[in-house]
Amino acid sequence: MFEKTGIASREMVMEKFPPVERINKGPVAVVECYQKIPCNPCQTACPVGAIKIGEDINNIPVRDENLCGGCGVCVARCPGLAIMIVDGSKSAETVEFRIPYEFLPLPEAGETVIGLDRAGQPICKALVRRVMNPPSFDRTPVVTLEVDRKYLYDFRNFRREA
Amino acid sequence: MKEVELLVIGSGPAGLCAAISAASSGANVLILERSFRPGGQLIKQTHMFFGSESQYASHRGVDIAGILLKKIEEYGDRIEIMLNATAVGFYEDNVVTVLKDETKYFKVKARSVICATGAYEKFLAFPNNDLPGIYGAGAVQTLMNVYGVRPGDRVLMVGAGNIGVIVSYQLMQAGIEVVAVLDAAPRIGAYLVHASKLARMGVPILTSHTVKEAIGTDCLEAAIVCEVDDRFRPIPGTEKRYDVDVMCISVGLSPLNELLAMRGVAMKYVPQLSGTVPMRTESCETNIPGIFVAGDASGIEEASSAMAEGYLAGLCAAAKLGYEPADFAQRRQEYLDQLANLRSGPVGDRIRAGMKISQL
Amino acid sequence: MRITQHPILTFDRGKEIHFTFNGQPMKGYEGETIAAALHAAGVKELAKSPEKHRPRGFYCAIGNCASCQMVVDGEPNVRTCITLLKEGMQVETQEGKGRIK
Numbered sequence: 289m290f291e292k293t294g295i296a297s298r299e300m301v302m303e304k305f306p307p308v309e310r311i312n313k314g315p316v317a318v319v320e321c322y323q324k325i326p327c328n329p330c331q332t333a334c335p336v337g338a339i340k341i342g343e344d345i346n347n348i349p350v351r352d353e354n355l356c357g358g359c360g361v362c363v364a365r366c367p368g369l370a371i372m373i374v375d376g377s378k379s380a381e382t383v384e385f386r387i388p389y390e391f392l393p394l395p396e397a398g399e400t401v402i403g404l405d406r407a408g409q410p411i412c413k414a415l416v417r418r419v420m421n422p423p424s425f426d427r428t429p430v431v432t433l434e435v436d437r438k439y440l441y442d443f444r445n446f447r448r449e450a
Numbered sequence: 451m452k453e454v455e456l457l458v459i460g461s462g463p464a465g466l467c468a469a470i471s472a473a474s475s476g477a478n479v480l481i482l483e484r485s486f487r488p489g490g491q492l493i494k495q496t497h498m499f500f501g502s503e504s505q506y507a508s509h510r511g512v513d514i515a516g517i518l519l520k521k522i523e524e525y526g527d528r529i530e531i532m533l534n535a536t537a538v539g540f541y542e543d544n545v546v547t548v549l550k551d552e553t554k555y556f557k558v559k560a561r562s563v564i565c566a567t568g569a570y571e572k573f574l575a576f577p578n579n580d581l582p583g584i585y586g587a588g589a590v591q592t593l594m595n596v597y598g599v600r601p602g603d604r605v606l607m608v609g610a611g612n613i614g615v616i617v618s619y620q621l622m623q624a625g626i627e628v629v630a631v632l633d634a635a636p637r638i639g640a641y642l643v644h645a646s647k648l649a650r651m652g653v654p655i656l657t658s659h660t661v662k663e664a665i666g667t668d669c670l671e672a673a674i675v676c677e678v679d680d681r682f683r684p685i686p687g688t689e690k691r692y693d694v695d696v697m698c699i700s701v702g703l704s705p706l707n708e709l710l711a712m713r714g715v716a717m718k719y720v721p722q723l724s725g726t727v728p729m730r731t732e733s734c735e736t737n738i739p740g741i742f743v744a745g746d747a748s749g750i751e752e753a754s755s756a757m758a759e760g761y762l763a764g765l766c767a768a769a770k771l772g773y774e775p776a777d778f779a780q781r782r783q784e785y786l787d788q789l790a791n792l793r794s795g796p797v798g799d800r801i802r803a804g805m806k807i808s809q810l
Numbered sequence: 811m812r813i814t815q816h817p818i819l820t821f822d823r824g825k826e827i828h829f830t831f832n833g834q835p836m837k838g839y840e841g842e843t844i845a846a847a848l849h850a851a852g853v854k855e856l857a858k859s860p861e862k863h864r865p866r867g868f869y870c871a872i873g874n875c876a877s878c879q880m881v882v883d884g885e886p887n888v889r890t891c892i893t894l895l896k897e898g899m900q901v902e903t904q905e906g907k908g909r910i911k
Contacts (some may be wrong), residue, residue, distance in 0.1 A: 294615075294645030323642045326754065329508035341734045342458040346795025356704040363569050365508050367498035368643025391623060392817045408652025426510070427818050428498075444652040449546040484873065486894060491872075496818040570874045580877075582867025583856040589871035589891070597846035598813040598821035624813050642811065668865050669854045706874075 295406045298371065302439050311383065311440075315358020315375035319351050321368065333365040355356035360386050364425035374440070382434045384417065385443060389431045394419050395448055404433055404445040412439050414446050416442060454480040455771055456764075457546060457560035459537045460632035460711065463753045463761035464745025465566035466518040468598030471764025475524035477772035480558065481529065482548060484536040487568030488522075489515035490568055491588065491755065500641070504788050507628070513752065516616055537567075540713040544740070553783070562740040562767045565710050565728075567761060569703035569746035572770075574608060577663040583670025587617040594601020594624045602639040602696035606673050607631040610655055611639040612752075615648050617698060622651055629692050629773070632659035632675055632684050662689060664697065673697055715741060715784040722804030723749025731810045732786065735762035735770075742767050749804055751793075758788045811850045829899040836901075844890035844901055845871070845878050856880050860906040880904045884911065890900060 289298050304318050305311070319330060319337060319339065324346045330351060331341040338355035341347045358373045363386060373386035393446040395401055395416045403414040421429035435443045458469045461483040469479045487493065495511020506514045521747050522529050532550065538548035546558045571577070583602060583788050585593075587609065590601045591652035605626060607618045610633035616626045631648065638645045645655055658678050665672040677688035704725040715736040716729040727749045734742045743764040745756035762785035769778055793801045813821065824840030829854060836856040838847025845856065845868045855876050857866040861870040873892035883900050886908020890901070 290642065292655075294638055294655050295643055306862075318648070321643060323640050323797075325500060325643070325797055326502075326792040327504050327507060327751075328793055329498075332503055333508070344794055345791050346798070365498075366643075367500050367508055368641065369647055370643045374636065390817050391560035392625075392815050404650060404652070406646065406650050408650050426498075485892060512819075571870060579858070580864055580866065582856070582865050585868060586870050589869060592871040593820060593846060593849060593868075594813060597842050598816070598819070598823070599815055599842075600811045603851070623817050625815075661888065669867065679825070723826040799824050 290322065293407075296320065298402065298441055301406070305374070305412055307403065310353045311376035314377045315360070315386070316353055316356050317351050317358060317360070317362055317372045318372050318374055319349050319362075320370045320372070321349050324348060325420040326368060329364045329367060330371060331367045333362045335359065335361060341358050348436050361432060361441065363388055363430050369428070372444070376437070378387075381437060383436055383437050383440055384432055386430050386432045387445065388428050390428055391447075394421070394429055395431060395446075399448070401433070401446040403433070403439060403443050404447060405442045406444045409425070410443055451547070451557040451804040452557055454478065456480070456562045456564065456767055457482065458564045458566060459492065459546070460568055460745070460747070461488040461531060461569050462745060462756070462765075463492055463518070464513070464568075465490065465564070465687050465746070466522060467757045467760030468564045468566055468742075468744050468764035468767070469529050470518065470521045470525065471761040472768040472773070473528040475765060475768035477528065477768040477771050477776050479529045480536045480560075481531045482537050482546075483556075486534050488533065490518060492518075492634035494588075494591045495753070496595050496620055499754060500585050500752065500791060502788070505754035505792070507754065507759050519649065537709055538543050538600045539661055539711040542714065546709075562742070562771055564742040564763050564767055565707060565747050566743070566745045567706045567709065567747045569705050569750055571699065572702045572704055574661065574699050574701050575581045576661045578666065579664060581664050581666045581670045582668070583666065583695050584664060584697045584699065587613050587698040589679060590696070590698050591617050591620060594626075595620065600624065600626055602694075603627065604694045605698060606631055606675070606692050606694045606697040607698045607700060608661055609633055609700065609702070610635070610645065610657065611700060612641060612644060613654075613703075614698070614700035615644040615655075617700065618653060619651070620642070620646050622653070627692055628653050630654045630656055632656040632661070634658065634660045634678050636680065637666070651802055661686065670695055670697055703746060703750045705718040705742065705747050705749060710743060711739070712745070713738065713741065718808055720749065720802040720807050723808060725750070725755060727804075727808050729808055729810050733766040733782070734759055735766060738808055740767070740770060749801070749808065751801055755789060755801075758785055758792065761785050762789070776790070811852055827895045827897050829895060829897070829901055830905055831901050838895045840895070842895055844882065844888075844893050844895050844899070846896050848901070849888070851888065855903065857904040858906065863905070879908070881908060886910060
């Protein structure tokens with residue numbers, strides 16, 4: 289189905305997530321790259337060598353959850369915008385996502401937005417915690433959002449209330 | 451008649467890289483560009499490119515044009531870019547005829563030529579496909595990303611290859627509604643990360659769908675789409691209407707290389723490379739010594755490969771002119787390795803097959 | 811029809827250029843093509859086809875397809891998608907193949 293719709297199945301998504309215990313320890317990158325394509329900026333971007341692609345740039349990136357500190361440099365560098373940071377260390381009820389968002393107007397910290405799943409369907413409310421858009425991100429802003437834990441594997445995007 | 455050492459036709463990613471590469475070896479280069487600005491189609495690519503650092507991956511295409519043009523400037527004494535200059539003929543004595551500013555017509559005689567003329571967008575046959583509002587997806591990208599003009603309010607994208615999904619995403623960035631992306635193929639042709647970007651914005655991607663007809667009198671008002679079976683035949687009763695004022699056609703590109711055919715270069719129809727392409731060596735040289743090809747003119751691929759091919763063709767063309775750098779063999783191998791790497795994965799299957807057929 | 815805010819791009823429009831379309835005064839900006847300025851003004855029909863007089867709009871934006879050919883300052887078959895706007899230009903819908911003077 290993924291090849292027909294562009295929407296990854298839950299099984300595919302879960303495979304890219306580290307165990308919940310790791311998520312609860314602190315921020316970590318989830319690299320949703322499912323297809324072998326010639327691309328390796330995530331590997332180049334990672335300051336600690338936690339994302340590995342290897343000699344053949346078509347290889348699917350592998351993220352080492354123990355090396356990855358969730359710094360998020362890769363998020364704005366991935367040409368496919370396929371990387372997000374998840375952090376479950378802040379609360380038992382919620383999880384924080386850091387996702388790329390290249391649309392205007394940008395949300396503001398403190399704003400409640402509508403959380404969307406991988407099909408763009410509304411699933412929950414999300415609280416915007418932070419919006420980062422420094423020059424080093426090269427016009428790919430990264431938005432931090434707080435979302436109910438039960439949407440850990442579903443939340444992927446948001447839209448502002450009309 | 452103007453005489454030059456190396457003539458590069460086209461200033462897109464392949465042409466610019468070819469010129470930089472040749473000039474860095476010491477060759478004097480004239481670039482002909484038919485547009486009033488250099489950079490080819492890079493100038494409207496607002497997305498980050500794939501590939502590796504060698505092909506400026508993770509930079510936006512529009513910025514890569516800037517990077518390459520800056521390098522061209524560094525070789526200002528060896529590279530001349532002539533804008534508004536269309537190469538209209540290519541003759542056996544290596545004379546290229548040029549139409550400059552639509553009014554001046556003159557000849558350029560080149561010792562060596564690199565043809566980097568790019569590609570054009572294919573079209574699709576359906577009733578009323580000539581209505582204003584039905585535009586090439588690349589053309590719409592130019593309109594909105596170069597000129598900042600909205601093509602319309604509601605768009606139907608036909609074609610789920612990389613251009614189709616990328617332009618759809620960019621339409622949304624410009625605040626324009628995309629109602630759906632459809633493709634006759636049973637699978638999305640684009641890199642799936644691009645498709646996912648669109649899917650999570652709520653845009654449906656409809657595979658095994660085609661346009662049945664367009665509706666409108668002075669311009670497009672609606673599109674009727676339908677499902678197709680596994681042999682691409684429309685399935686009756688599956689029609690759906692979308693009220694749209696823009697339809698973008700993104701059903702592939704065809705190589706633009708008539709100049710090479712005119713010159714007598716051996717050409718071959720290679721479906722894997724999306725059209726008729728010149729036969730060439732591993733070093734991008736055609737069967738006529740000193741005439742090279744690079745980029746989409748040699749077969750449709752990504753801009754990353756076009757740049758690597760440009761660097762390779764420029765290096766080899768300059769070497770033939772007597773400008774062989776000390777590290778020639780090493781650099782040549784490096785570009786070949788880059789190309790092999792870019793094409794080695796499953797998305798490169800077709801390209802590799804096409805390369806085999808078109809190799810001299 | 812102009813994009814005013816964009817997450818990636820900034821549009822530094824040049825100075826205003828005045829031209830006419832079928833006699834009507836129009837405005838565009840320096841550095842843009844005739845077709846872009848017309849589209850920004852909401853003009854989609856640029857020509858009529860030679861035989862069936864069907865409306866023709868812009869298509870390729872690279873000067874390759876002939877769909878956007880118009881009569882500019884009396885000269886027919888000008889590819890408006892790649893021709894820059896100039897002050898005082900007289901742009902007209904082209905009927906058919908155009909007549910070369």
